[in-house]
């Protein structure tokens with residue numbers, strides 16, 4: 481592996497560690513929720529997968545890209561269920577019995593901003609909240625990603641997930657006005673900043 485790849489991996493792992501600390505500081509009992517629905521993951525990007533595994537969580541994943549689903553099946557054989565589809569169709573996947581009706585923890589990390597339509601993001605979050613027994617957790621870029629704006633053309637040719645650009649920019653108020661609790665890491669519109677939003681279920 482080249483030095484550059486090592487350096488990138490180290491940086492990524494620092495980013496995930498700081499997000500893990502943020503998560504546990506804001507939702508201290510998070511790893512006690514064992515029945516988990518994780519939205520979006522692949523064998524290169526799957527934040528908190530080691531935590532889920534270490535804490536014995538039973539994790540279902542919904543992932544849109546078939547090749548990513550294959551990669552998850554190959555490299556993450558401890559996952560309970562890998563459903564290939566879009567989170568936007570979550571109600572249909574539940575109706576078809578591919579996903580459970582309820583999960584203790586529903587987590588959508590990086591993220592909602594890829595859906596290209598703010599109303600669709602929050603309609604989808606409403607659906608996810610209905611499926612949440614304990615807590616619904618969102619992580620997203622905190623505003624714009626400047627490096628994406630700067631390097632967009634290059635990134636579009638390099639990345640298979642070119643549809644994953646966070647074209648919808650989200651800030652604290654988008655979540656606060658919908659009764660989410662919110663915490664941020666880093667600067668607004670910063671390249672590695674993180675917006676965490678979470679909402680506990682009303683069900684006792």
Ligand SMILES: C[S@@+](CC[C@H](N)C(=O)[O-])C[C@H]1O[C@@H](n2cnc3c(N)ncnc32)[C@H](O)[C@@H]1O
Nearest residue numbers: 520521522525526527542543544566567589590
């Ligand atoms: C930026 S990665 C984040 C992965 C992981 N959640 C994390 O935080 O490390 C976004 C993932 O969501 C997937 N994805 C994008 N749009 C999706 C959708 N509509 N439904 C389900 N998964 C989606 C992508 O293919 C990718 O694997």
